[in-house]
Amino acid sequence: MKLSPFYLVTLLGLATAAQERFSYDGYKVYSVTINSIQEAELLDVFSYDQRFDFWSKHRIVGKPIDVMISPSGQDEFESTLNYHNIKFEVMINNFEEKVQAQYNRLKSRARVDSGDVSFTEYMRHDEINAYLRRLEADYPNVVTTEVIGKSFEGRDLLIIKISSGGSDKPTIFADAGIHAREWIAPSTALYVINQLVEVPENSYLYENVDWVFIPVANPDGYEYTHDVERMWRKTRSTGTICFGADPNRNFGYHWGASGSSTWQCSDIYAGHRAFSEVETQALRDYLSAHSHHISLYVAIHSYGNWVLYPWSYADLLPDNADELQTVGMLYNDAVNEYNGNSYIVGNSAALLGTTAGCSDDYARGGLDIKLSYTLELPGGSTDGFDPPESDILWIVEEAWVGFKAWHGYVESSSANSSK
Numbered sequence: 001m002k003l004s005p006f007y008l009v010t011l012l013g014l015a016t017a018a019q020e021r022f023s024y025d026g027y028k029v030y031s032v033t034i035n036s037i038q039e040a041e042l043l044d045v046f047s048y049d050q051r052f053d054f055w056s057k058h059r060i061v062g063k064p065i066d067v068m069i070s071p072s073g074q075d076e077f078e079s080t081l082n083y084h085n086i087k088f089e090v091m092i093n094n095f096e097e098k099v100q101a102q103y104n105r106l107k108s109r110a111r112v113d114s115g116d117v118s119f120t121e122y123m124r125h126d127e128i129n130a131y132l133r134r135l136e137a138d139y140p141n142v143v144t145t146e147v148i149g150k151s152f153e154g155r156d157l158l159i160i161k162i163s164s165g166g167s168d169k170p171t172i173f174a175d176a177g178i179h180a181r182e183w184i185a186p187s188t189a190l191y192v193i194n195q196l197v198e199v200p201e202n203s204y205l206y207e208n209v210d211w212v213f214i215p216v217a218n219p220d221g222y223e224y225t226h227d228v229e230r231m232w233r234k235t236r237s238t239g240t241i242c243f244g245a246d247p248n249r250n251f252g253y254h255w256g257a258s259g260s261s262t263w264q265c266s267d268i269y270a271g272h273r274a275f276s277e278v279e280t281q282a283l284r285d286y287l288s289a290h291s292h293h294i295s296l297y298v299a300i301h302s303y304g305n306w307v308l309y310p311w312s313y314a315d316l317l318p319d320n321a322d323e324l325q326t327v328g329m330l331y332n333d334a335v336n337e338y339n340g341n342s343y344i345v346g347n348s349a350a351l352l353g354t355t356a357g358c359s360d361d362y363a364r365g366g367l368d369i370k371l372s373y374t375l376e377l378p379g380g381s382t383d384g385f386d387p388p389e390s391d392i393l394w395i396v397e398e399a400w401v402g403f404k405a406w407h408g409y410v411e412s413s414s415a416n417s418s419k
């Protein structure tokens with residue numbers, strides 16, 4: 001079909017308009033303090049409505065729950081909370097101002113030189129992959145990268161492995177950036193990679209243990225949050241009404257059982273079937289081939305200072321819950337000793353409410369990886385969801401201390417079991 005020039009101009013106009021930045025004008029962020037589990041469950045009802053974006057969600061009395069609400073939902077939310085006598089305050093009055101400030105900083109920043117890394121900027125996906133590939137070129141005896149698949153929009157899903165050689169060594173595996181908007185997660189993976197590979201005195205950390213990372217598990221979503229919609233969380237696959245599924249509700253272990261949505265436009269849409277997304281398929285295929293030597297799996301997310309372990313899909317504990325708790329506490333104790341910060345360590349469903357289709361459940365239940373965690377890093381406080389760029393460094397340094405504690409456990413337990 002031939003298109004008239006008028007039609008072409010209109011189409012081009014639409015294509016441009018579609019990429020215009022999403023405005024959060026009038027969006028407020030509320031901080032709600034719950035006094036009972038019942039109050040938390042009452043808030044849960046809102047989480048299935050896309051006007052209510054829960055930045056944090058949990059069951060801890062006295063700890064704030066943060067929720068961003070579009071202008072059309074604010075009266076309903078406030079009157080419901082007032083009716084039930086639930087305390088709340090407005091943490092951010094107009095989220096657009098925060099987003100605008102961040103985009104202005106992003107616009108004015110220089111690109112990271114090809115192959116370099118930065119912990120004072122949130123890097124773009126191509127900058128991150130250039131760094132991983134530069135490490136492979138510079139440290140060929142230690143670093144291997146592998147494209148394990150393509151994202152829906154065709155970006156490389158790049159994995160990096162750090163190893164002193166040999167095969168089937170106990171491995172620590174981390175996924176990061178599976179939720180697009182959690183920018184601090186890829187930065188954290190990059191810092192651990194950076195410290196392992198580029199600081200010679202850390203080489204003992206990959207002597208007996210291999211490390212594998214996918215720093216940006218959802219690159220389409222990650223790029224979309226930089227260009228268009230800051231708080232996008234899902235993949236960017238096309239649906240019939242809305243884009244994307246929540247990749248961390250899309251894994252095939254008790255998929256869809258709880259805490260996810262069948263509504264395409266929801267931020268916690270589970271997908272039309274388990275592993276409907278090419279990004280989770282690629283992870284599944286890689287992990288299935290390597291799970292027999294993965295000792296510890298960690299899904300890096302933000303935010304809220306949590307170290308969580310399965311099950312997520314139901315309020316039940318795996319048979320090695322005691323070990324999961326003990327090893328989770330190693331992370332907290334190491335960080336606490338380092339800078340005084342602390343994490344709440346415990347079962348995911350009990351602490352946050354049930355969420356099915358997460359990678360931690362799939363690792364523990366689908367692949368029988370004994371140690372499986374979701375790490376929720378610190379958030380941005382009154383600056384919004386993610387910390388400002390000036391806070392990246394202390395957060396990733398803190399995480400590095402926790403990861404080293406986990407390495408110590410993996411190394412010594414594998415040495416004991418081979419005796």
Ligand SMILES: [Zn+2]
Binds near residue numbers: 179182301302
């Ligand atoms: Zn997340």
